Amino acid sequence: MLLEVKDLNVYYGAIHALQGISFNVKEGEIVSLIGANGAGKSTTLRALSGLIRPRSGSITFRGEDITLAPAEKIVQLGISHVPEGRKIFAPLTVRENLEMGAYIIKDKSEINRMMERVFLSFPRLRERLSQLGGTLSGGEQQMLATGRGLMNKPTLILLDEPSMGLSPIMVEEIFRIIKEINQEGTSILLVEQNAQMALSVAHRAYVLETGRITLSGPAKEIADNPQVKEAYLGV
Amino acid sequence: MQSVSKPQKPPVIVSPNSFLAWIGKIFLLVIGLFAVYILAINLFDKPYLFAQNVINGIQLGFVYALIALGYTMVYGIVKLINFAHGDVFMVSAFVSFFAVERFALHQWPQRLFPGFNPSLSTVIGTVTTILLSMVICVLLAITIERVAYKPLREAPRIAALITAIGVSFFLEYFGLLNFVFSARYIPYQRPFEVVTWYIKDGIHLVESGVTPPDGAITISNILIIIIFATILVQIFLQYLVRRTKIGIAMRATSFDKPTARLMGIQVDKVISFTFAIGASFAALGGVLYAIAYPSIRTLMGVYPGLKAFVAAVLGGIGSIPGAFVGALIMGQAEAMTSGYISTPMRDAIAFSILILVLLIKPTGIFGEPEKEKA
Numbered sequence: 001m002l003l004e005v006k007d008l009n010v011y012y013g014a015i016h017a018l019q020g021i022s023f024n025v026k027e028g029e030i031v032s033l034i035g036a037n038g039a040g041k042s043t044t045l046r047a048l049s050g051l052i053r054p055r056s057g058s059i060t061f062r063g064e065d066i067t068l069a070p071a072e073k074i075v076q077l078g079i080s081h082v083p084e085g086r087k088i089f090a091p092l093t094v095r096e097n098l099e100m101g102a103y104i105i106k107d108k109s110e111i112n113r114m115m116e117r118v119f120l121s122f123p124r125l126r127e128r129l130s131q132l133g134g135t136l137s138g139g140e141q142q143m144l145a146t147g148r149g150l151m152n153k154p155t156l157i158l159l160d161e162p163s164m165g166l167s168p169i170m171v172e173e174i175f176r177i178i179k180e181i182n183q184e185g186t187s188i189l190l191v192e193q194n195a196q197m198a199l200s201v202a203h204r205a206y207v208l209e210t211g212r213i214t215l216s217g218p219a220k221e222i223a224d225n226p227q228v229k230e231a232y233l234g235v
Numbered sequence: 236m237q238s239v240s241k242p243q244k245p246p247v248i249v250s251p252n253s254f255l256a257w258i259g260k261i262f263l264l265v266i267g268l269f270a271v272y273i274l275a276i277n278l279f280d281k282p283y284l285f286a287q288n289v290i291n292g293i294q295l296g297f298v299y300a301l302i303a304l305g306y307t308m309v310y311g312i313v314k315l316i317n318f319a320h321g322d323v324f325m326v327s328a329f330v331s332f333f334a335v336e337r338f339a340l341h342q343w344p345q346r347l348f349p350g351f352n353p354s355l356s357t358v359i360g361t362v363t364t365i366l367l368s369m370v371i372c373v374l375l376a377i378t379i380e381r382v383a384y385k386p387l388r389e390a391p392r393i394a395a396l397i398t399a400i401g402v403s404f405f406l407e408y409f410g411l412l413n414f415v416f417s418a419r420y421i422p423y424q425r426p427f428e429v430v431t432w433y434i435k436d437g438i439h440l441v442e443s444g445v446t447p448p449d450g451a452i453t454i455s456n457i458l459i460i461i462i463f464a465t466i467l468v469q470i471f472l473q474y475l476v477r478r479t480k481i482g483i484a485m486r487a488t489s490f491d492k493p494t495a496r497l498m499g500i501q502v503d504k505v506i507s508f509t510f511a512i513g514a515s516f517a518a519l520g521g522v523l524y525a526i527a528y529p530s531i532r533t534l535m536g537v538y539p540g541l542k543a544f545v546a547a548v549l550g551g552i553g554s555i556p557g558a559f560v561g562a563l564i565m566g567q568a569e570a571m572t573s574g575y576i577s578t579p580m581r582d583a584i585a586f587s588i589l590i591l592v593l594l595i596k597p598t599g600i601f602g603e604p605e606k607e608k609a
């Protein structure tokens with residue numbers, strides 16, 4: 001098991017945002033976490049990457065307990081988090097953004113190799129290298145955010161709503177790349193409101209409703225579930 | 236035919252606010268014209284005196300620039316006005332004072348190796364003294380950050396601001412105690428002789444005890460050193476911030492701390508590093524200032540600190556080029572006020588500039604309006 005989450009509870013002050021959720025991700029999988037706005041999807045990813053401390057429960061990554069590990073350490077272990085809203089460093093150039101993605105890598109030539117690898121998936125970033133991150137279009141920013149997340153050679157990448165605010169063509173493009181990243185061996189935990197797209201690429205999925213997991217199973221089964229169809233797929 | 240009644244235009248009222256703003260603008264215009272007038276007649280009346288004032292202003296402005304960088308960098312990364320920064324400047328002057336006066340550190344090569352070239356010994360010794368002051372001030376600033384500011388990282392900003400004022404008072408008034416330094420001015424022993432030249436029909440050395448002739452402009456070796464040191468610092472800083480990994484991480488951290496952590500950046504270390512860099516520049520400024528104006532006391536950092544702070548606000552707090560430009564303007568404003576109005580007025584001018592900036596363009600010359608972040 002790559003990632004194992006057990007009975008996780010997270011609070012924001014008095015708000016009980018995650019109410020004892022358990023799930024897992026196996027090596028090589030795309031696992032999707034779908035749910036409405038405010039269900040707790042982003043909170044789950046923030047807890048995994050160490051940005052917020054869970055009150056109780058456990059997170060185990062490759063057998064190591066990382067429940068209370070700080071964010072800086074979790075990246076080192078191989079989890080990369082591409083946050084919601086992309087969170088590009090606007091005053092930094094595209095190149096500098098990518099270099100920050102590889103902050104934990106010391107070897108310069110290794111960084112250059114990773115950058116070339118990122119350009120294979122996102123050729124448009126190469127043309128924009130010296131442009132400031134804040135001047136990119138929404139789609140380009142999502143490419144940069146995803147590319148930046150890949151720069152540190154993660155074992156598991158956490159993607160928070162990569163399709164948010166993008167045109168249908170860009171959405172197709174991003175999901176094609178997500179599959180590609182996965183085929184090259186990176187496991188993916190994908191958080192989406194766009195359930196249809198998410199279920200079409202994922203192996204397995206979990207449905208999150210106000211801080212609880214209400215449904216789980218192979219992505220195809222979830223997509224065929226009548227309640228899911230009604231609530232998330234707009235059928 | 237009946238026309239549909241249109242909504243009435245609201246009557247034009249002169250709001251008291253816009254009225255006041257107009258009075259303010261006219262007032263400013265009058266003051267500005269008056270200042271230009273004074274400067275112009277003096278420029279034509281005695282150009283050499285005007286040039287001398289410009290040079291005096293450059294010397295002050297470059298020292299203020301060294302201090303202002305620390306204010307602006309620290310503000311950029313933790314949104315804190317580090318009021319103890321001017322006192323780090325003072326501590327540096329005292330460290331170099333003891334190094335020179337008690338331990339003759341400025342002459343160590345010659346004392347260790349008799350027969351060592353005396354001028355080379357002075358150069359190496361002085362650089363050593365400056366480096367020692369810088370190192371001690373870096374340690375001081377890192378300690379202040381750890382002890383006083385870091386525990387307040389998540390607290391409301393005003394808490395850290397009040398703490399900064401407290402740290403500043405502590406450093407100043409601890410030194411003021413009678414068994415420490417007391418309130419007196421202490422003559423500062425320079426690590427090297429100040430050499431002065433005057434410019435009139437060529438450049439001539441000013442002999443000791445001889446006043447330069449009327450109409451001469453004087454410059455000194457310390458002026459040249461201050462200019463060179465500040466320009467070197469600017470180049471170094473641009474290189475650091477643009478080209479090095481830690482410098483890019485500083486910019487990333489000041490923009491968005493949680494995302495910086497997701498990259499693996501150790502935000503606390505980057506913040507410490509920023510305080511350290513700022514303190515080292517202020518320390519360099521402290522030694523050079525003491526050499527240029529050789530009398531030190533524990534309150535000596537107060538006014539230069541406040542003026543450098545005004546310079547940083549004027550340039551746009553958070554902006555490195557802004558701090559430099561703001562400091563040069565502050566230096567000129569102060570030198571012109573001392574030269575043409577009165578010496579005590581120079582401090583009033585500094586704060587008048589602060590008030591004007593806050594009224595007219597609070598974001599300063601290079602500042603951008605504060606962005607809202609989620």
Ligand SMILES: Nc1ncnc2c1ncn2[C@@H]1O[C@H](COP(=O)(O)OP(=O)(O)O)[C@@H](O)[C@H]1O
Nearest residue numbers: 012015017035036037038039040041042043044
């Ligand atoms: N910083 C915060 N402070 C307080 N409450 C928050 C914060 N972030 C999220 N929440 C609350 O936690 C719940 C889950 O939010 P989130 O994880 O962002 O949902 P999702 O990503 O599924 O839309 C929501 O009720 C939201 O209002």
Ligand SMILES: [Mg+2]
Nearest residue numbers: 041042043084
């Ligand atoms: Mg979310």
